[in-house]
Amino acid sequence: MEVTFIRVLLMFGIAFFAYMHSWFGSTMWNRPIVVAPLVGLALGDLEAGIKLGATLELVFMGAFPVGASNPPDFVSGTIIATAYVIMSGQSISSAVILAVPIATLVLLIDNLQMTFLLTGASHLADREAEKGNIKGVERIQIIAGIGNKILLALIVALGFYLGVPFIETVLSYVPEFVTHGLDIAAGIIPAIGFAMLARMMVTKKMVPFLLLGFLLAAYLNITVVGIALFGIVVILLYMNFNENQPKEAYPDDNEF
Numbered sequence: 001m002e003v004t005f006i007r008v009l010l011m012f013g014i015a016f017f018a019y020m021h022s023w024f025g026s027t028m029w030n031r032p033i034v035v036a037p038l039v040g041l042a043l044g045d046l047e048a049g050i051k052l053g054a055t056l057e058l059v060f061m062g063a064f065p066v067g068a069s070n071p072p073d074f075v076s077g078t079i080i081a082t083a084y085v086i087m088s089g090q091s092i093s094s095a096v097i098l099a100v101p102i103a104t105l106v107l108l109i110d111n112l113q114m115t116f117l118l119t120g121a122s123h124l125a126d127r128e129a130e131k132g133n134i135k136g137v138e139r140i141q142i143i144a145g146i147g148n149k150i151l152l153a154l155i156v157a158l159g160f161y162l163g164v165p166f167i168e169t170v171l172s173y174v175p176e177f178v179t180h181g182l183d184i185a186a187g188i189i190p191a192i193g194f195a196m197l198a199r200m201m202v203t204k205k206m207v208p209f210l211l212l213g214f215l216l217a218a219y220l221n222i223t224v225v226g227i228a229l230f231g232i233v234v235i236l237l238y239m240n241f242n243e244n245q246p247k248e249a250y251p252d253d254n255e256f
Contacts, residue, residue, distance in 0.1 A: 003087075003163045010042040011079055011160040015153035018075045023145070032056035032078040039082040052082045055092050056099055061196075073110055076152070077103030080159045087163075106155060113151055118144055209234065 017038075018030040028034075033053040040049015060074040077099035085095045121144030128136030202210060209231070216222045216230060 008161050012153050012157035014038045015156035019149040030075050035078045036082045043086045045086045048086050072103035073106040074103050076106040076156045079156050
């Protein structure tokens with residue numbers, strides 16, 4: 001599969017679309033499970049894109065910003081790794097090996113450009129604020145914010161344009177023990193992601209449902225889809241049961 005200008009443009013568009021998710025209330029359409037199928041659709045292999053999206057979503061499931069700490073840039077890792085696998089015919093594990101280092105590298109580049117670009121834009125906005133020019137502040141914010149996303153999308157498009165031979169050349173210089181270590185890490189990272197999510201979500205009320213799902217999978221060999229369908233039934237029963245419970249005369253103050 002050849003790298004054409006149209007495909008490079010499509011990768012730029014997908015990357016820009018993904019990076020702009022925060023402009024619309026953090027829609028989460030930048031997640032691998034959304035981005036990878038778009039890459040697969042653009043490259044003519046939607047099935048592979050869906051499979052890669054599900055796999056990379058597990059890898060980056062625990063990746064989310066906490067305070068001033070940014071996670072690896074999984075948008076770039078997802079797009080370039082998915083394109084590499086589809087265009088070269090490699091296994092899905094190859095995408096995992098590529099995605100994490102690429103995401104980490106682009107995160108470093110993003111931190112550098114934010115240090116200079118967005119800091120400089122903040123100083124310009126301060127000057128406009130001192131003049132009382134609110135429109136000027138808004139204009140700088142829009143230009144700097146969109147410019148940041150365009151720059152990141154260009155980096156992704158450049159990585160795609162350099163193509164599979166360049167990526168294979170880079171990988172050939174990676175020692176075998178590093179690749180083996182990344183294979184092991186790829187198996188551990190999804191578990192860490194699940195653990196981080198479970199730590200935030202699991203409560204005394206949620207534990208029975210978590211245990212039920214585990215028992216269905218472990219002892220009845222029910223697939224994930226089957227467990228999800230069971231979960232829908234349990235939720236509907238739970239909601240109907242709660243509707244029949246008497247309401248409190250006075251609602252909790254927190255509801256106000």
